[in-house]
Amino acid sequence: MKQKIGYFLILFLFLAPGMAKAEPNLIPAQQTDTPSTKPFDFSIVEKIARQQATQPYSENSEAGVLPESLAGLDNDQYHNIRYNPKQTLWRGQDLPFQLQFFPRGFLFKDQVTIHIIEKGIPHTVTYSNSLFDFGNHSFSEPLPPDLGFAGFRIFYPLRKDKELNEIAAFLGASYFRAIGLGQVYGLSARGLAVDTGLTKTEEFPLFKEFWIQKPNKQSSELTVYALLDSPGMTGAYQFIIRPGITTTLEVTSHLFFRHGVERLGMAPLTSMFFHGENTDYFVDDVRPEVHDSDGLLIGKGNGEWVWRPLTNPRRLQVSVFSDTDPIGFGLMQRDRHFGHYQDLENKYQLRPSAWVESVGQWGEGAIYLIEIPSDAEQNDNIAAFWVPQQPIREAEDWVFKYRLHFLANNSPEPAGGGKALTTRIGSGGAEVLNGKRRKFVVDFASETLRLISKHAPVEADISTSQGRIMHPVVHKNPFTNHWRLSFELESEASEKPIDLRAYLKVGEETLSETWIYQWSKP
Template sequence: MKFNLPNRLLSLVLLLSFSLSTHAEEGCFPHVKQVAEQLSSQPFSKTPMMKVDTGRITYDHYQHIKFKGNQTFWRDELLPFQLEFMHPGMHYIHPIELFAWENGTANPITFSKKYYDYSEVKGLNLEQDEANMGFTGFRILAKLGGKNSSYTEAVVFQGASYFRALGLDQKYGLSARGLAINTSLEGQEEFPDYTKFWLEKPTKDAEKLVFCALLDSPSTTGATRFVLTPGKTTEMEIETQLYPRKDITEIGIAPLTSMFFHGENSQQHYGDYRPEVHDSDGLMLQTGKDWTWQPLWEVPYFNFQSTPIQQLSGFGLMQRDRDFDHYQDLEAWYHARPSIWVEPLEDWGKGSVQLLRLHTESDIVDNIVAYWKSDAGQAFRHLHYRLSWLSDEPPAHTLGKVVATRVTNKAVDGLPGHKGRIRFIVDFSDLPKLAEPPTAELIFNGVGQTKPTVVQENPYVKGWRVIAAVYPETCDKPMTATIRLTNGGNSLSETWSYAIPESLCNAP
């Protein structure tokens, strides 16, 4: 026994060393999962507000608090990713905790006035509040144009579990969220918070940045691992493990939040000089080789739409229209705002894509929400997917695409037979060269009649225009019209799908 003891001790030491080494190599995720699981056994407690009068930091003040460019985190080490930290102010009153993760150790990143230039807000005397302040978010800077380009903002996290990202030459638009809870249940929605972040220190030649976050809400905790790959198209692989505190009625997976004020299909433009104002103009769905395009439209109050799907390949809120002339906004740059495409990285099974639309009379209010809802309900606790911030279409989408949707229920051309009619003018582009005009298949899911479609070549979009008319017999039941182009058998285009709003219906 005495002879074998040193060997056994050596084996134990080696085993422990290997275990610790493996844990360190796995990064922050195992640690954060442990923290989240332990926290789930405790009652929920909202992060306290900072003990400082942040209300005196108005919107104008906040814009004049500058992060010092020579203080970006990891700057001195010339790493491919750098960090800026968000100052408290306005409604950002709950601090988050930040840690730099290196060699299996979490090192706190603490608030300091050294990061900020207060020269334009001297009257607020913010320096005296340093001890009571904390960060409210952070930005990740990267070289979106490649190794020889300059550092620019790639991602920002601030507020609840919201975050936004940019690809090359894009401008901030729609947001993503870590999780949506009870979004479709009026008065019951929860907004989970990311309360802590661990950012793994990258190597000098790293092309990806890995970081983790702790999610917390009254109903659940969660651990999330992000893998950020910035570039022309910025991608983020996201893996979340949930630890529910109680039963959850609805879990919204990969939630996206956007704005649609008015567009080419709108009946009301609110006296706006801009032809279109939106961060996204359509919801796109992919199931295998089938693609569906649902144009967004404004609603008088509230609209909720659920699309059942057997096997989801992807979905996203897209900004397809890239023509500046269609927006005429030199400040908001709506034509340069990204789309976000969601791709499951595991089998999500049966479920539905949920689309929530709210009325707005302003372009500063987000009023569009889309997310995946699994039929497995709260048993769906492991979420793994990829987000892509695109300026173009997903590479897998090779069918023809809808580039414009126009709608009218008026007899503007004076022709007979218009009473009760809704007319759709839909332009398709990006189709293969055809010897003969395509066939337009129109399906009207509702109570009413249709007339044969008209297909016209449209050289201005290098594609085809479809004019379709439906005659609803009642306006109090759901109605949907779909159109796709075929060559008589095979699909040549995605399917255009329009849930007809009651406000558009004028049945006799």
């Protein structure tokens, strides 16, 4: 299980089922000044967010003090608190979705309010200690009866046997994640990233209140509304969650700013890359690769597709990819071979990719990739998000929409284009290795490339920001039918990272996505 290690990441824990009683009580939610004849919908959450943005930010005053016995729990101790499965909400009602809740404790100290919308009317889920089995924990004082929730998770029958599977969870700040059929939890998303990767302290907005629309027996999607709050802004969020082989979240966010923001990260993703096939320094690990994601994929507004393998750098790296109206971006897990990980417990080959599909026109901006040095796999050290070029000013409001797909083997890229499957790096030279040069080997694959004759004049377009490219070779691998590009990089001693770029072509016809890489001297 992951813990909060690193300066911008809060990480999830997911609980196993435990003991049993009845499902939680619901009470009528507090009334707003909205006429009671209007069914509760997203416009009401927008109104609440707009009103709160005109008021100074304050910590959640309704949250009771979290006892030290819970605040001081470690990862394993918190994980040992189990939700009583017979208290699962909507259990026994023949509905396709069911809910369970998380207690406060460990890293998850904020109290969130959760409502259920039924027939247009919100009802608040009542907290009770009896919802949880606290296991062998011993508390010096009785737990307060109003301890409150930290989040919730969603169940849905993904398989034809109709057994319920956990498909999504919201827990900690504005973090959430989801999985599709056959996947296991890996990378996370969050509602907003504020000043991530700057020298100043990052701001962590909080989803402090949720409204969940009760489904009917035929529902194939679940609607969740969320109220976001932080010193700099408030926000109304709508999530339409559609589980399946690929689980998709349709996200609408309406933000109201209390003050300007230096770097606003929209649709942020958070992941882990410890080491992989492109790691060119020794890692003392019996497993060949350890990562939740192995690359950043970008669909640019001009139709170009870009693949950037992830790294675990020696120094903080911030990469910026400017664009206008991108197709989307995502942190992907392309490598699906168990033998490349050899990890029976963590099952990295089953971790989902997360693809952010733009909705509407995003305008000018940039995709940011942040890579943080890490010495352990429990550290989430990768972040990617979209930063609008337009500056954020006080009293403004923004609407931002996207679809977030948690997928496995399917790719958002157009069929036929060659994809960079592997990147390997080592000493240059042939029979005698030359440590003063670095050799790069990149394998591209697609159905189109498989069908191209080995005699075709396939070549590579390669460029570097410094140094020079030597001995470029492109040939077809007869054992895999992939096309392999290899070249050597010769560069002067420099602390500045080197940016590499390459793609395959025949004449003027492009055959592959653009492979880019940022390499730094050890």
